[in-house]
Amino acid sequence: MRVVSGMRPTGKLHLGHYIGVIKNWKKLQNEHECMFFVADWHALTTKFDEHINLKELSVELVKEWIASGIDPNKAILFIQSEIKEHAELYLIFNMITPVSWLERNPTYKDAMQQEEYKKKNNAGFLTYPVLQTADIVLYDADLVPIGEDQRPHLELARDIVNRFHYLYKREDIFKEPKELLTDIARLPGLDGRKMSKSFNNAIFLDETPEDIWKKVRSAKTDPARIKKTDPGHPEVCIVFEYHKAFSTPQEVAEIENACKEGSIGCVDCKKICAANIEKIVAPIREKKAKLKNDEILDIINEGNKKAKFLAAEKMKKVNQVIF
DSSP: EEEEEEEEOSSBBHHHIIIIIIIIHHHHTTTSSEEEEEEEHHHHHHTTTSSOOHHHHHHHHHHHHHHTTTTTTEEEEEEEEOTTTHHHHHHHHHHHEEEEEETTTHHHHHHTSHHHHHHOOHHHHHHHHHHHHHHHHTTTSSSSEGGGHHHHHHHHHHHHHHHHHTTTTTTSSSSEEEEEEEOOOOOOOOTTSSSOOOTTTTBTTTOOOHHHHHHTTSSOOOOOSTTTTTTTGGGHHHHHHHHHHHHHHHHHHHHHHHHHTTSHHHHHHHHHHHHHHHHHHHHHHHHHOOOHHHHHHHHHHHHHHHHHHHHHHHHHHHHHHOO
């Protein structure tokens, strides 16, 4: 079974990315044929006016993937924009996709309620699910790892594939991708909002032990707990969410009970949490420091070649049907 998934190069990876995506990718690369790509064209849908260095960010992203445990010997790693067939198939799919389908996309509808997106409202943002469809079916993906909220995107991808087959009287050009539903963990930021670089509430995968402690120490805790001996409510504490992600089950149970009993203070609780986060981050940080850009570029170039071969073969079939 082939798995295809991508990530936008919009900045350094943080613990939210690790818990939500990277851990799942590490598991999948041992179970399936995997293709993981840097979605640099997708980054332009919302970042087109920010003058970000996509080449540099793309190399850094692949470096962080590898440092975090993604193995280029088990998965094909490549850059979306280096494979021009993505754009070619995207153009063809745009020709056959009704605008009404795109306007029904829940992500688009929600975004149009926010001033930030209303001001931009570019065509690329409206049609990015079409590009996602091209990304997936270009490589005959059997499975696409997604969360429940992304299900409409896969449904649209199948609709586009079926419409293509109907219009061109063929049923054997593309596979219909199936969702690989994953329980994507939503790790909150230090302030309780979504963990994000833009909110300045993230712990990154190359943080020093000192920075990890400084950030964990600042994390929100139970506002009702004033004194160390006050009974706590771990279910409303951000630090307890981190314990559930990075501490052992035994530690989680012990901390939960101690917090409720008022026998452990927030500072001691945070120290244990920071130490356990450091156990995850330390090997990533150390491996990333050893990786050289030339080494990463060689891996990317090799992945690009493999992806290019598959994409070119697919587009031959597509163009033979159309022209």
